Amino acid sequence: MRGQGRQSPPAGGPAMEQYRMVGTPEGPLTYRLVKKRIKNLNLRLDRRGEIILSVPLRCPLERADSFVIEKSGWIVRHLPTPEQLPDLLPEVDRAACARLLGEAVARVYPLVAPAGVPMPQLKLRKMKSQWGNCHYRQGYITLNTALARCPEPLRDYVALHELVHFLHPDHGPGFYAAMDARMPGWRKRRQELKKYAQALIL
Numbered sequence: 707m708r709g710q711g712r713q714s715p716p717a718g719g720p721a722m723e724q725y726r727m728v729g730t731p732e733g734p735l736t737y738r739l740v741k742k743r744i745k746n747l748n749l750r751l752d753r754r755g756e757i758i759l760s761v762p763l764r765c766p767l768e769r770a771d772s773f774v775i776e777k778s779g780w781i782v783r784h785l786p787t788p789e790q791l792p793d794l795l796p797e798v799d800r801a802a803c804a805r806l807l808g809e810a811v812a813r814v815y816p817l818v819a820p821a822g823v824p825m826p827q828l829k830l831r832k833m834k835s836q837w838g839n840c841h842y843r844q845g846y847i848t849l850n851t852a853l854a855r856c857p858e859p860l861r862d863y864v865a866l867h868e869l870v871h872f873l874h875p876d877h878g879p880g881f882y883a884a885m886d887a888r889m890p891g892w893r894k895r896r897q898e899l900k901k902y903a904q905a906l907i908l
């Protein structure tokens with residue numbers, strides 16, 4: 707979820723962060739690929755079992771994928787048991803998705819309306835590496851259709867995150883203060899949302 711001011715990759719260039727799925731001898735694995743100014747590939751698992759691979763900026767995607775494949779034995783030995791991951795909500799059709807996400811925006815919009823944020827247009831898109839984004843200059847937000855498979859409080863969190871970008875286009879201290887003021891538990895929701903990353907690659 708980046709505000710427009712923070713979209714660092716050049717147009718058409720590779721995303722700095724994305725979720726990828728690879729087939730490995732241990733079965734399919736989904737990992738988060740992060741491009742950074744580093745020299746070596748760095749693989750780690752976070753507490754929830756998210757697989758995170760940091761790679762140098764110019765590392766080819768094939769190299770990243772094959773690294774995860776090589777390390778798949780180590781990864782599965784250290785992953786938490788699958789029952790710790792939540793089930794996705796059932797898939798819904800486009801109309802139901804539009805309704806669910808429109809409702810999320812409607813629920814949280816009153817939190818930003820007093821600050822003068824106009825009701826934005828809502829666009830829906832299937833995206834692989836972000837839950838939403840805010841085009842504050844053009845007056846619309848985009849929400850990932852995958853949010854329809856996540857619980858309501860998480861949809862509300864993403865909707866609010868994007869609406870707050872109308873006040874603070876980037877993720878500076880002002881942005882986080884504005885989030886804290888409107889949804890004190892948002893960090894917990896952000897953590898929870900990471901468990902639903904599987905929805906991004908379906």
Ligand SMILES: [Zn+2]
Nearest residue numbers: 707708709867
């Ligand atoms: Zn953002």
